[in-house]
Amino acid sequence: MASDPASPAAxxxxxxxxxxxxxxxxxxxxxxxxxGGAWIARGDRHHPSSLGQVCIKGATVGETLHPNRLTTPLWRARIDQPLEPISWQRAFTILVERIQATLATKGPQALAIYGSGQFLCEDYYAANKLLKGALGSNNFDANSRLCMSSAVAGYARSLGSDGPPCCYDDLDLADLVLLIGTNTAECHPVLFQRLLKRRRKGNGLRLVVVDPRATATSDAADLHLAIAPGSDLALLCGLGHLLLEHGGVDQACVAAHTEGFAELEILWRAWQPARAAAVCGIAEADLRQLAEWWCQATGALSLWSMGVNQSREGSATVAGICNLHLVSGQIGRPGAGPFSLTGQPNAMGGREVGGLAQLLPGYRAVGDPAHRAEVESHWGFAAGSISPEPGLAVWQQIEAMERGELDLWWVAGTNPLVSLPSLDRVRAAVANCPLVVLSEAYAGTETEALAHLVLPAAQWSEKTGVMVNSERRVTLCSAFRQPPGEARADWAIFAELGRRLGFVDQFSYASAAEVYAEFVALTAGRLCDSSGLSHRLLAEHGPQQWPFPAGTAPGVGAARLYVDLAFPTPSGKARLWADPPLGLAEPPCDSYPLVLTVGRVLGHWHTMTRTAHVARALKAHPEPLLEVHPSDAAHAGLVDGARAQVWSRRGAVSVKVQITDRIRPGTVFLPMHWGASQGELACEANRLMHELGCPISMQPELKAAAVALTPA
Structure with missing residues (x-):
């Protein structure tokens, strides 16, 4: 099989x-x-997105490349047996035989892949082409479902297409920045440092933070709205009411470039400031202050992340943010717009490549006959090869395994036995699947414990490919070290399997550059047009922003979308949505009186497969801590440093308590990183979380679950 050349150690x-x-x-x-020793990482001063800045994780990433790596395929017929080394030949034989048998007996719907924002674009593309095109199953989903799918759906509903319309330079140009549902200082620290640098210059920038917790982000805010969990959309409706009241509506923009304002105005007028403030649990004066600043702003920029997306009304809240920008004309110009901060390094690229169960490459939809025909033709498959039905999102895949409907579940580049909600239910479902395949770089993950076939994956640094960041900036990541042992690039594994299944012509790639060239040709004429990009151009000229149509000169990619206020909708107008606030999917009650919210800490990354091996990260964050307000701690009989039992309807975990007034009463916070593999420190936060989520994006409400506390 073909593989990418990797640079020698010298x-x-x-x-x-x-x-x-x-x-x-x-x-x-x-x-x-x-x-010997580790690779040394430092910021690239010439990269236009970060200009040499780097956080603790990036600075120590070189220390994660060698430890605890998988080096050979592993196999066991049953999960109560030990994993044993096998050859790649044997591994592919197992896969081919299972896939062929399943297609003959149950059909393509019994096959599913769960991928990752850690994929390079080439990995995403090859996996989607294999499953959706060659095998006829749209059951390819990715962990972007857990972090960005509400942003995808919200942008598409409001603006006509996915795709953040802003760029990082807008951080330097806005005079009001609204940070809602994002602890930017810890989760996107380099961007936050850029905002702080502006603040130090004293140029009139105002920061408003919306978060139930006081964090390093809110510490720098001019205004911190510590709203009740689940009240984000109510806040936005109250803000909209005040825009109507104080002349903050750009009537010309609304008339010429939007539709649906009449319905939205009815909704906003029903959310008087006193009502919105009461639902949010904040002072009405603070809501009025935000509205005043918004009306005064020449450039209002909204940044959001998981606190908005991971909600049963995630898509509606994203639309609510877009509503404010569209109605006030704060979009399509410098320093303004609704700006989703992507969770993972290439979740943005995965969206362009079609890396969710309802998507096809180039921001196409599997439900659109014309889109399917375009992709089938480009891929070289017969008409009708791609199923017209959206595939199973990840939680639907779990439910399908519960029912015994999946014969193969292939997990690649992610660790769902820590990151999914309701983990006890997930374990039972996965154990019911006849063949669980795991493509992974690191040994001993929680998901490996339930896998039958483990494939050693070459990770970033050991394969060449492209990633796309939150501002649509495309960067070529070249291989600079050899993969350990027999590890292979994900795209190459999928391509080899495609050839062995008989699709030789469709998967005859000799390099990742060929995979990327085939992908970007599919984007021509689409909003995310990248047809002018190639590995060669990116290697010679550095990172570029899309849109980048063929013929575009390097450095001339569009920094912002919708500068002409023309939107990719049938009418050419953006859509305003009057979604009524619903609140939490699982509100507190007498038995479970508190709301648990989960999130990241600065030094660790997701399920710690990398950062558990970094001494600096472990020193900064040695153990999980449950943040509890003093009043809630007193009611539960807890003291600082004691261990608490945290109960939800799905189970319980034990964790050390940190009593603090930096979280609002009635809310507790737990980091999500420490899974079962962390031994005595294990604290499976997502074991407590429910699977209910947004009906539009199918993103679980991982930010809120009803819990109770008792002393451990």
Whole structure:
């Protein structure tokens, strides 16, 4: 099989995008010296998205490349048996035989893949082409379903297409920045430092933070709205009411470039400031202050992340943010717009490549006959090869395994036995699947414990490919070290399997560059047009922003979308949505009187497969801590440093308590990183969370579950 060349250890410094969050910082990596050791990472001063800045995770990523790596395929017929090394030949034989048998007996719907925002675009593309095109199953979903699918749906509903309309330069140009549902200081730290740098210059920037917790982000705010969990959309409706009241509506923009304002106005007028403030649990004066600043702003920029997306009304809240920008004309110009901060390094690229169960490459939809025909023709498959029905989102895949309807579940580049909600239910469902395949770089993950076939994956640094960050910036990440042992690039594994299943012509790639060239040709004429990009151009000219149609000169990609206020909808107008606020899917009650919210800490990344091996990260965050307000701690009989039992309808975890007045009463916070593999420190936060979520995006409400506390 073909694989990417990797540079030898004596190579000069390599350039790449950081493989952690969606900021997409540029890194310069220096190889170990003659005495050995780790690669040394530092910020790439020439990368336009980060300008040399880097956080603790990016600075220490070189220490994660070697430890605890998988180096050979592993197999067991039953999960109560030990995993044993096998050859790649045997691994592919197992896969081919299972897939062929399943197609003959149950059909393509019994096959599913769950991928990752850690994929490079080439990995995403090959996996989607294999499953959706060659095998006829749209059951390819990714962990972007857990972090960005509400942003995808919200943008598409409001603006006509996915795709953040803003760029990082807008952070330097806005005079009002609304940070809602994002602890930017810890989750997107380099962007937050850019805002702080502006603040130090004293140029009139106002920061407003909406978060039930006081965090490093809110510490820098001019106004912190510590709203009750689940009241984000009510806040936005109250803000809209005040825009109507104080002349904050751009009537010309509304008339010429939007539709649906009459319905939205009815909704907003029903949310008087006193009502909105009461539902949110904030002072009415603070809501009025935000409205005053919004009306005064020449550039209002809204940034959001998981606190908005991970909600049963995630798509509605994204639309609510877009409503404010559209109605006030704060979109399509410098320093203004609704700006989703992507969670993972290439979740943005995955969306363009079609990396969710309802998508096809180039921001196409599997439900659109014309879109299917275009992709089938480009891929070289017969008409009708792609199913017209959206595939199973990840929680639907779990439910299908519960019913015994999946014969193969292939997990790649992610660790769902920590990151999914209702983990006890997930474990039972996965154990019911006849063949669980795991493509992974690191040994000993929680998901490996339930896998039958484990494939050693070459990760970022060991394969060449493209990633796209939150501002649509495309970066080529070249391989700069050899994969350990027999590890292979994900795209190459999927392509090899495609050839072995008989699709030789469709998967005859000799390099990742060929995969990428085939993908970008599919984007021509679409909003995310990247047809002018190639590995060669990116290697020679550095990162570029899309849209980048064929013929575009390097450095001339569009910084902002919708500058002409023309939207990719049938009418050419943006859509205003009058979604009524619904609140939490699982509100507190007498038995479970508190709301648990979960999230990240600065030094760790998701399920700790990388950062558990970084000494600096472990020193900064040695254990999980449950943040509890003093009044709630007193009611539960807890003291600072004691261990608490946290109960939900789905189970319980034990964790050390940190009593603090930096969280609002009635709410507790727990980081989500420490899964079962962390031994005595294990604290499976998502075991407590429910699977209910947004009916539009199918993103689980991972930010809120009803819990009770008792002393452990």
């Amino acid at each position: 190579s000069p410094a390599a350039l790449a995008q950081c493989p952690y969050c969606g900021v997409g910082c540029g890194l310069e990596l220096k190889p170990p010296d003659e005495s």
